Amino acid sequence: MPFIVPIDEARSMFPQFIFLSPLTPSEQKAAFHVRDTNGTDLCLKIIAPNYDIDRLQREILALQSLSHPNIVRLIEYTFSSRPEIQRHYVIEEFIEGQDLRDDIVPGQPWDLNEATPFFISLFDGLNALNMKQLVHRDLKPNNIRVKPDNSPVIIDFGLARHLSLSDLTTTRAGAAIGTPAYFAPEQFQGNKHDIDHRTDLYAVGTILFEVLVGHHPFHSVINSYSDLQDAVCNSSEYLRDSIFVTLPVSWQLIISKLLEKERVRRPLNASQVVTILQRIGG
């Protein structure tokens, strides 16, 4: 159930902003495209009252430590307490463009020349996360914005985890949070010790497949959690997909490595993938 704040109520809470439009809310946050008095477009996120504040502060910590063109920039985090209402809210840069989800049209794969620079930038952003020991844990097309210049920006760090800090979730939940369609095998079956940077690589591997092939690698079972789990953990049927096999061999290889069941068999890190994509190009 998304956390919805009517735009008029939001206006009254934040009179300093011009509210341009509501953005897609999540369970934890209502979001608005706003403009400040200097004319700068921003994304205002109002945090649901029942949201885990420890988790929110982790997210803030994660974002504050990052400065990368392919990662959304945090501008302000504020706790507002008024006589009848207490609210946490976050202001991020507003990313012009649309969600990557809108650019993935079933049956219409991207051209390699188009995909190569996009994914090099995306993996570069992912590498910045890795350098800070951050795992996003919920990478999916809805959490990647595509700017008008076709560059990607990773957003929504609500489930991000700093690997050097203790997890806020229980062992099993620590693995199985996020969006199942982009889960790595260890998220379905493992525990939080198994979640690391390579879990994010798997998710982006799934997105890369979807973009270049025109459908999800496990599209036939995506609506059933148990069937999806079984396929993600055990099936390599996607390697025989009729469109996948027409991709250049080096692209097939990098995608199949990203989608390996065992973390150790995936690329070591996003930086390695960037190097390879730069080499094989479109």
Next chain:
Amino acid sequence: MRRGVWHQCGDRSQKLVLEQLQLGNGVGVILSPRDLSFNNACDYAHAYRDLGAEVTIDLQFYNPQFHNRFIDSYPTNEYRISVSDLCQINDGQLQGLSESLTNINGSIGATALIAPALIYETGRQDLVGLNSRLFSIAKQVGNDLGIPTYASVLLGRSATVSESSINSLLSSATALNCDGWYFGFEFNQNRIPNNYDDLLRFGRSLLTLASTGKPVLHSYSGPLSIFSMGFGATGTAIGHSQNLWQFTRGRWEIVLSGQGGGGDAPPRYFSQNLWGTFVYPDELFQLPDNLRQRLLTPTPFSNSLNAISPFTWSRWDANKHLIYIIGNVINQQAQDVDPRLCANFALEILTGAIQLGDEIQNSGLRLKDDTCCYQSDWKQALIDGLAQYNSDYDYLSLLM
């Protein structure tokens, strides 16, 4: 990490290593605290470096309770305690370990730091956690000293019996942010691994580590070096003693007499053309001349080997001859950076060895060091590894 042969110390071979380096054999040395006091290690390290070798030290926490008078002379001695005590060590105590590592690696002028670690075992998440903590300490020391830090990945027998166990442990180990891997794989065989399935799992483990794009040093290799290079090793560590030919923890406990040991067995001849097989003096003597000539590979240490009376050869000359041959061949093999080419190089040698072994057997002589017991398994594992792990080799070539 330089490509080629590294000398693995640990069995009274410090002078032998010095001599080999003087002959240009070897690119690095791994010192061992097992048979060398800390002060002497510093002296040898400087001598090795002066000869252009990389130098590092393996502090050998595989059996953390092991003590002898040499190992006790190192500042890390107070951390040689039981595994359970090590697992409970707090961050403050680990700070002391950090200082000890700095002292040791700084004093020997290490060109790389091998992180202390316990043997990875199946179902022992506590050891994974402990190794991760030990690595973090070591990595900081390596950074402070300005040298690369290699994560020790020693897979115990409980893990090496199954591919899924290996993958699970390697998934954890490869999360360490190291600059290279110091790899060991516990086999079940006494001297030279010859079980086809074990060899294939070993090869794939190596290939998997190599696919991280970081250099891999196979820590206890011996004649298996040609096989390791074919599966992506950057360097292989060899020693004259069979104790150093594979990672077998029990052998660390063998008491060093300081006088040699090994009984009165005659020195044996390591033949390049029979790769991995030793020939005893009486066997050399019995061979027809044409086969004997094909079996012999001359080295600076085989001059005194007299075909008329091979019994005059000294045991240390035999050891030096062995190291010289393995080093020479591996350094040739290491010229090719592509592991596929290294595998083909190994296949060529093994094919020749099997053929020569057959010819010797057909001549009526059955060598005591049974030729047929491992070369064919190594060869088959290499052939099947190249085919089955084709995508791993392809991926590695993308990284080169």
